[in-house]
Amino acid sequence: MKKNVAIIGAGFSGLSSAGYLARKGYEVHVFEKHHHPGGRARQFCTKEGYVFDMGPSWYWMPDIIESFFSDFGYRTSDFFELVSLNPQFEMIFADGKISVPExxxxxxxxxxxxxxxxxxxxxxxxxxxxxxxxxxxxxxxxxxxxxxxxxxxxxxxxxxxxxxxxxxxxxxxxxxxxxxxxxxxxxxxxxxxxxxxxxxxxxxxxxxxxxxxxGTHYPMGGFHQLILAMHKLASREGATFHFNHTVERINVENGRVSSLIINSKCYKFDTVVASSDYHHTETLLDQEYRNYSENYWLQKTFAPSCLIYFLGIKEKIPNLKHHTLFFEYDLDEHIDSIYRDKKWPEKPLFYCCCPSKTDAGVAPENCENLFLLMPLAIGIADNEQIREKYLNEMLSRIEKQTGISNLKSKIEFKKSYCASDFVSDYNAYGGNAYGLANTLSQTAILKPKIRNKKVSNLFYTGQLTVPGPGVPPSIISGKIAADEVIRLLQKTQKHVIDNH
Known part of the structure; x- marks a missing residue:
């Protein structure tokens, strides 16, 4: 009888684990609380015709992503068209700008x-x-x-x-x-x-x-094309996906996960891989089975949260690149507001992505798709009023650089996303956007363990464990977790055969 594996979450690491475990012949079930795959890399469309990637937008380390697909006999080009950006991005300073060539x-x-x-x-x-x-x-x-x-x-x-x-x-x-x-x-x-x-x-x-x-690349149709490709690949390998399914509890008996409570129903599995937020996953366990205490998490350095705006602009914006970094102010001042002062920055730096400069399909004709991102401290209080204040600041600086005026009056779609949304959508600790910071004291074996030390068949994957934050590392994390599961199941199978 096939061993069955549950994967909690259909983000990059969960999709990666699902592909590798299904390919090995295990019965793989992926449970995702949202109605489609992607985690932080979800995508949404508006009635006006805008297509917004909700998370990652920098397609770097293309060879690592290509390597994932080649493990299954595919190329990324089997699923989407990847274009190289030239310039890769533009960086705006107080006294000029630099365009980084391809x-x-x-x-x-x-x-x-x-x-x-x-x-x-x-x-x-x-x-x-x-x-x-x-x-x-x-x-x-x-x-x-x-x-x-x-x-x-x-x-x-x-x-x-x-x-x-x-x-x-x-x-x-x-x-x-x-x-x-x-x-x-x-x-x-x-x-x-x-x-x-x-x-x-x-x-x-x-x-x-x-x-x-x-080089900096872009998948035509948006970054979510990578998620769709990984989902399709894992499904072809035999993984089954269950959307709108929230894992509510992890039950443990005799040092092993015995079952999961999902949408109030009980399901039994041989092994579990949690691609969900590590801290949140541990809250689904009784305290005695958790790897880490609340105090452990409080002492960790987390990558920032962020304020994001998704904007549909009913006019073309001149002099704006696909990726633009607005660094007119001091980098350290903004960083100190995140890590030392834990407050909203006085002189913020921010990032603007305008994928409609490359991809006509993500905005209506003669319109622009803008994604604005400003890094913030985790755990910060946010409300609509303070979000709007920073939106006005970012828009005025875009106007200054591009020569466009009254940008706010040209917005026909607007949606904000901030720390509290990361908590509600992803159970993200402190509303973090990227996971644990890769400081020296949080590198390699000093990161939260990929395996539960008290529950033999529970594994963790994603940006809060090894190797760390980012899309390629998350894909690699999924493979590492899958390899660990395979080792465990093969060892268990050998033990059963030996005892017979």
């Missing part, structure tokens, strides 16, 4: 124009970043991180010093560049990892390679 050779020319010698320094930086990327994304991140012993391979030992694990990212960048704009540009990618560049290990220059060198 090709690394053109980036070197740009850097040299801004700072003498910086072109050669960029080449050196990227050579080192490529090494970190190849070791980090192929050796480090694929470990379940149950013990430091996993990292005792000759290859990892040999490369340890070159990975700059003990140098902080800001200090590392300053070795290569002195121009403030170039420094900010090189520091920006690690903001996705949820902490100040002062607190992120220099190892994560691999992000610069995975983005700038491998």
């Amino acid at each position: 090709k690394l050779d053109d980036m070197k020319i740009l850097f040299e124009e801004i700072e003498k010698g910086a072109g050669g320094q960029l080449e050196k930086f990227m050579k080192s970043a490529k090494f970190k990327y190849e070791v980090g994304m192929r050796e480090y991140v694929n470990k379940p991180c149950n013990s430091w012993v996993e990292f005792l391979s000759p290859k990892i030992a040999k490369s340890a010093l070159s990975l700059d694990l003990l140098t902080n990212f800001r200090t590392y960048v300053a070795r290569y560049f002195s121009n403030p704009k170039l420094k900010t540009m090189m520091e920006f990618p690690v903001i996705f990892l949820g902490a100040s560049p002062k607190n992120i290990p220099a190892l994560y220059s691999l992000m610069n390679y995975g983005g700038y060198a491998l």
Whole structure:
């Protein structure tokens, strides 16, 4: 009889686990509280004809995503069209702007124009970043991180010093560049990892390679096309999806999950993989079976929450790129408001995505689709009035840069999304948007464990466990959890055969 596995949540890590476990021949059931897959990468359409991605919009590390599909004999091109953006993005400063070109050779020319010698320094930086990327994304991140012993391979030992694990990212960048704009540009990618560049290990220059060198891409139809592709793939492998199904309790008997209560009904499973918020999943267990106490979570450094606006604009906006970063103010001031002061920023930085510049299908004709995102502290109080205040600030800065006027009067669709929405939609701890920050004290085996230490057949996956936040890491996390489940089930099966 086939072993059956329950997966809680149909985000990236849940879909990834579902594909790998179904491919191995297990009976896989995925339970998702929403009416369609995606988690934070859901999508919605409006009656006016706008199509909004609700979460991720930066398609970086395309080789990692491609690797997932190749494990099943597919290519991403079997499911969606991927286009390379040129420029990759534009960064707005108080005294000018920088457009980041598609090709690394053109980036070197740009850097040299801004700072003498910086072109050669960029080449050196990227050579080192490529090494970190190849070791980090192929050796480090694929470990379940149950013990430091996993990292005792000759290859990892040999490369340890070159990975700059003990140098902080800001200090590392300053070795290569002195121009403030170039420094900010090189520091920006690690903001996705949820902490100040002062607190992120220099190892994560691999992000610069995975983005700038491998390019920034966009799946036509929106980022949700990746979710639809993964859902289709897992379904083809035999996984069954149950939408509008909320897991309400995890029952434990004799140190094992005995059943799940889902929509008030009881279901029995041999193994459970929780792709839901780690902290929330633990609240579904009796306290004695939880890996971590409330105090443990309180002491963790979480990646930010954010204020998001989805806007449908009934006019084309000139001089705006697909991705634009509004960094006219000091980066550290905004970061301090998130991590030190835990308050709404006085001089906010924000990000604007306008996918209608690339994809006519996400907005009506002669209209624009805008996604505005401003990082915030977790646990912050938010209401409609304060959201509107920051919307007005962001719109005025877009007007200043693009030359358009009265942008607010041209909004025909508007929806805001903030910390409280992350809690209600995703049970996200503190309303976090990206998971745990990748600080040195929260890296590898220092992250929350992928396996429950007291319940032998319960596993966790996603951005609050290894390897960390981001789309490619979440996909990898799903594979790691699936591998651990397979090991457990094969070991159990061998034990049964041996005893017969």
